[in-house]
Amino acid sequence: MNTETPAPPERGDFIREIVAVDLREGRCQTVVTRFPPEPNGYLHIGHAKSICLNFGIAREFGGRCHLRFDDTNPAKEEQEYTDAIQADVRWLGFDWGAHLYYASDYFEQLYEWAVELIKAGKAYVDDLSADEIREHRGTFTEPGRESPWRSRSAPESLDLFERMRAGEFADGARVLRARIDMAAPNINLRDPVLYRILHAEHPRTGAAWCIYPTYDFAHGQSDAIEGISHSICTLEFEAHRPLYDWLIDNLPVPSRPHQYEFARLKLTHTVMSKRVLLRLVNEGHVRGWDDPRMPTLSGLRRRGFPAEGIRDFVAMVGVAKTDSVVEVEMLEHAVRNVLNRTATRRFAVLDPLKVVIENYPEGQIEEMEVTNNPEDPSAGTRRLPFTRELWIERDDFMEEPVRKFFRLAPGREVRLRSAYFVTCHEVVKDAAGTVVELRCTYDPATRGGAAPDGRRPKATLHWLSAAHAVPAEVRLYDHLLRSPYPGAGDGDPFDDLNPDSETVLRGCLAEPSLADVPVGETVQFERLGYFCPDPDSSPAALVFNRTLTLRDTWAKLQAQGRQDKA
RNA sequence: UGGCGAGUGGCCUAAUUGGCAAGGCACCUGACUCUGGAUCAGGGGAUUGAAGGUUCGAGUCCUUCCUCGCCAGCCA
Numbered sequence: 001m002n003t004e005t006p007a008p009p010e011r012g013d014f015i016r017e018i019v020a021v022d023l024r025e026g027r028c029q030t031v032v033t034r035f036p037p038e039p040n041g042y043l044h045i046g047h048a049k050s051i052c053l054n055f056g057i058a059r060e061f062g063g064r065c066h067l068r069f070d071d072t073n074p075a076k077e078e079q080e081y082t083d084a085i086q087a088d089v090r091w092l093g094f095d096w097g098a099h100l101y102y103a104s105d106y107f108e109q110l111y112e113w114a115v116e117l118i119k120a121g122k123a124y125v126d127d128l129s130a131d132e133i134r135e136h137r138g139t140f141t142e143p144g145r146e147s148p149w150r151s152r153s154a155p156e157s158l159d160l161f162e163r164m165r166a167g168e169f170a171d172g173a174r175v176l177r178a179r180i181d182m183a184a185p186n187i188n189l190r191d192p193v194l195y196r197i198l199h200a201e202h203p204r205t206g207a208a209w210c211i212y213p214t215y216d217f218a219h220g221q222s223d224a225i226e227g228i229s230h231s232i233c234t235l236e237f238e239a240h241r242p243l244y245d246w247l248i249d250n251l252p253v254p255s256r257p258h259q260y261e262f263a264r265l266k267l268t269h270t271v272m273s274k275r276v277l278l279r280l281v282n283e284g285h286v287r288g289w290d291d292p293r294m295p296t297l298s299g300l301r302r303r304g305f306p307a308e309g310i311r312d313f314v315a316m317v318g319v320a321k322t323d324s325v326v327e328v329e330m331l332e333h334a335v336r337n338v339l340n341r342t343a344t345r346r347f348a349v350l351d352p353l354k355v356v357i358e359n360y361p362e363g364q365i366e367e368m369e370v371t372n373n374p375e376d377p378s379a380g381t382r383r384l385p386f387t388r389e390l391w392i393e394r395d396d397f398m399e400e401p402v403r404k405f406f407r408l409a410p411g412r413e414v415r416l417r418s419a420y421f422v423t424c425h426e427v428v429k430d431a432a433g434t435v436v437e438l439r440c441t442y443d444p445a446t447r448g449g450a451a452p453d454g455r456r457p458k459a460t461l462h463w464l465s466a467a468h469a470v471p472a473e474v475r476l477y478d479h480l481l482r483s484p485y486p487g488a489g490d491g492d493p494f495d496d497l498n499p500d501s502e503t504v505l506r507g508c509l510a511e512p513s514l515a516d517v518p519v520g521e522t523v524q525f526e527r528l529g530y531f532c533p534d535p536d537s538s539p540a541a542l543v544f545n546r547t548l549t550l551r552d553t554w555a556k557l558q559a560q561g562r563q564d565k566a
Numbered sequence: 567u568g569g570c571g572a573g574u575g576g577c578c579u580a581a582u583u584g585g586c587a588a589g590g591c592a593c594c595u596g597a598c599u600c601u602g603g604a605u606c607a608g609g610g611g612a613u614u615g616a617a618g619g620u621u622c623g624a625g626u627c628c629u630u631c632c633u634c635g636c637c638a639g640c641c642a
Contacts, residue, residue, distance in 0.1 A: 013579085038642050073641065130640055137638055140568045144638090175640055185569040187638050196640035215642045239570060239637045261571085263635095268577085316590060318579045320572090323635050327577045330591045340604060375604070406602080417600060449600050460600050527601045554602045 013319035015053065015260055019061055019230055028229040031063030034101075035089065036219070036233075038070045039081035039203070041274040042289045042296045043088045045310065045331070049265040052314040054232055055094040066226055067096035071104045072218045074202040082203070084289075088297040092307050099226075103218045104204045106225055110213050111165065113221060113251050114176055114194060118157045122250055123194060124150055125160040126177045133175070136182070137190055143183035144190045150179065164197055167210045171197050176211075180246060188243045192216055220244040224253035231257045234264040235321065265317065266325040268484040270295050271493050285497060286480070292534075292545045293480040293501050303477065304522035304532030304547030306342070309335035325485070332548055339522055339530045339547070344372050344379060346517075347417075347462045348510040348525040348544075350474055352391040354437040354466065357422060360388040365465075368448070370418040384511060386419050389466040391509055393527075396461050397438060399427055404557060406458035408438070415460040417526065421446040462526045469509035472542035475534065476503040508544075515539055522547050 012020070022028045033054040037043065043051075058065035067089060071077050089096070117123035126149045128136065138144030152160075161176055163169065176195035184190055194217040199210045223231045231244075238261045248256060266272065272295060280286050280294070289296055292303035300310065313334035317326050347370075366386045373379035392408070401409040408414045413423040426439035445452050449460075480501045487493030517523055522532040529549035537543040549555075 036642090040642080070642065076641075133640075134638075139638060142568085172640065177640095187569080190638085193640050198640080212640095214640070219642085235571070236636055237642090241570090263572085316578080318590095320579065322572055322579090324572095324578065327591070330578070333591060336603090345601080371600090374601080404602095415600060456600085459602075462601075524601085524603085527603075529603095550601075550603045552602070557602085 013262075014321070015230070015232060015262060015319055016057060016060070018260060019057055022229070023061060030229070031058060031061045032066070032227050032229045033058050033063065033232060034066040034068050034223065034226065034228050035096075036068045036070045036103075036222075037085050038073070038076070039078060039085060040073070040076040041081060041278065042298055043085055044272055044277070044295045044297065045267065045270075045300065046265045046272045046295075048092060048297060048310050049314050049317070049319075050232070050234070051089055051092055051094060052311055053262070053319060055096075057230070057232075063229070064099060065094070065096060066099040066101055066228070068101040068103065068222060068226070070215065070219065070222075071102050071202070071204060072212050072215060073198075074200040074212065075198060077203055079203045084298065091301060092297065093311060101222070101226060102204055103213075103222050104202060106218070106222055107205060107209055107213070109225065110218060110221055111211075113253075114161065114213075114217070115158065116252070117178065117194075117250065118154055118161060118176070120250070121154055121179065123157070123176055123178050124152050124154075125157040125164070125174050126150070126191075127174050130172060133193070137187065138182070140187070144187075146182050147177075147191070150177075150182075150191070161195070164195070164211050165209070167199070169197055171199055173197060178243075178246070180243075186239055186242055188216070188240050189246070192243055216240060216243050217247065220247050220257065220259070221251065221253060223257040224248060224251075224255050227255045228257045229255075231259045233259060233261055235261050235323065236264075237261055261321065262319045263321055263323050265314075266323075267295065267331065268325055268327050269479040269481050269486070270328060271481060271486050276487075276493055279494075280480075285494075292475070292477050301520075302535065303545055304530060305335050306338050306522065309338045312338065327484075328479070336530070336548055336551070339524065341375050342373075343522055343524040343530055345370075345374070345524045345526050346511055346514050347384065347464055348472065348474070348508060348514060348528065348531070349391045349393050349462070349464050349469070350505055350508050350525075350528065351394040352464075352469075352507065352509050353394040353397055353435065355390040355392050355422070355440055355463070356437060357388050357390065357420075357440055357442045358425070359441045362388055364388065365467075366447075368419045382513060384418070385465045385468045386416075386463075387465040387467050390416070391464045391466055391469055392416075392438075392461050394435075396459070397424070397435070399435060402561075405554075407461065408459070413443075413457050415446070415449055415457045416463045417460050418449045419447075419463065420444070420449070421451060421455075421457055462528075464509050464511060468512055470512055470515060470542065472508045472510045472514065472544055474505040474508045474531065474544045474546065476505065476546045477501065478503075510542060510544075514544075515542060524550075 035054045055065045126147050128147050136145045175193045177191045180189045182190045195211045198212050241259050244259050290298035290302045313331045367383040368386045369381045396407045420442040422440040422442045424438050424440045428437035430436050478501050481496040482498045483496040486496040519533050525531050530547035531544040534543040534545045
């Protein structure tokens with residue numbers, strides 16, 4: 001929530017370096033950046049990098065950052081996305097103040113500039129179809145051919161352009177093109193389309209327009225209108241920069257923005273393409289755009305990732321022009337790092353195994369004082385009821401303990417966290433041979449979890465009083481995609497779908513206070529990991545999502561053991 | 567194939583513009599521990615894509631080559 005938090009001293013990446021120099025040498029007075037999403041989908045972690053970069057630079061250099069919707073294609077854009085995007089940017093911790101803009105706010109100005117371009121002989125109306133334009137464009141190795149309409153007079157183009165606006169022509173009938181160079185080695189300069197006819201209802205301008213500027217014609221000019229000093233975008237726009245500059249140079253724009261490109265964020269085991277994300281949602285592979293397995297900001301939020309962790313991660317990754325893929329482990333590290341510091345500790349048992357303390361008085365209840373967060377003394381303590389019948393984690397017991405397993409086993413003593421030392425004396429099984437109950441004794445002298453004689457069990461277990469535990473559903477999450485590079489090459493990312501990316505556990509038990517955790521807060525289930533209530537959760541039916549496991553060296557050992565045998 | 571861009575331990579990023587290749591993640595040890603967490607200490611791992619050249623000295627400058635990415639939407 002705290003947007004004031006000065007980001008950890010940001011490393012000076014090459015863009016910040018440019019900004020610093022421009023400021024120092026007076027090429028610009030105040031730095032003005034912008035985050036320009038198209039409202040045609042949900043924001044994902046890749047956008048977070050851009051958001052942190054743009055808003056971060058503005059904050060660090062005492063400038064400002066605009067939120068501008070690049071809403072130039074009414075065929076794909078929706079109000080729903082506009083709202084979700086704003087909520088996500090705010091949640092991430094950034095504030096655009098009064099600087100909320102829409103490219104559609106500039107449609108009239110853009111139109112006037114287009115007219116000026118036509119009058120100057122630098123743009124013309126082309127009657128060629130989309131297919132014909134493509135054919136005329138040439139290839140990487142062959143120059144393009146000029147459209148027969150390229151030599152059309154300015155007055156004629158002007159007349160046609162006005163009639164395009166007036167709605168006289170059908171979609172695709174004509175376009176406005178810049179007159180640059182059909183032989184340019186950069187294909188973006190081969191008379192790029194500036195306006196197209198689209199008889200579509202625009203979320204903001206309604207039916208006011210039936211011609212819409214393309215990205216190339218809208219973006220740079222919008223930057224200029226807003227006085228953007230540094231227009232930061234991803235690498236794939238590099239080839240557009242000459243066109244960006246050409247338009248700025250040939251139009252009477254009020255300011256001179258410059259475009260800089262950086263490598264977009266890619267993550268292992270993750271797919272970021274809006275098309276694929278949409279398919280995941282539509283084909284029902286996930287619960288929605290905000291499914292905890294989705295890389296969307298809403299998904300990460302539902303998963304319990306704190307915004308601060310995402311910001312830290314982005315800072316950790318850095319900014320460069322190298323096309324790269326970051327290991328998700330780095331994101332997870334950043335998230336664990338803030339959660340370890342901030343998450344309240346609670347007890348929950350995912351796979352309960354009954355324990356009966358035979359020498360503990362029946363009907364007795366003791367309130368044991370438990371630390372809420374050893375990393376943060378100010379988080380205080382709470383009281384947990386301890387009784388004769390308890391639940392522990394089934395994984396915490398082994399009838400025939402293997403080497404290096406130092407939890408509970410027959411004849412072995414362990415500590416129940418903040419309670420007592422207990423020793424297992426008997427294993428009760430059902431007809432099928434499944435362990436259903438452990439008969440144990442406790443040492444009354446170890447109350448609180450410490451022995452007067454100084455003995456120290458090798459393991460400390462979490463536990464729950466059987467009479468007090470409340471039921472809960474817990475959803476475990478793992479990578480959505482098994483392969484670190486889903487769909488690499490010509491593969492289909494859907495071939496990599498992990499069938500076990502979500503595991504729903506229904507028989508879990510939780511300490512009573514867990515019913516009070518609000519959605520949006522992530523807690524630690526001691527020794528298990530970080531968990532947060534899902535929006536599906538209700539007081540009557542608790543549902544928790546596993547954000548991440550704790551770093552687990554025992555699990556790692558087990559996994560290695562399995563590999564050794566294989 | 568034309569244009570543009572990028573190559574630094576497994577991954578990400580630095581290197582004060584020519585001066586002992588640094589940090590984070592990951593991995594491995596050990597210490598400590600009422601979370602097999604955290605923390606602390608240590609470790610392995612790089613002929614800086616390759617080959618030449620300039621220089622006392624090159625990740626950095628020059629040449630050639632190789633590899634990868636992006637661009638032929640009336641998407642952004």
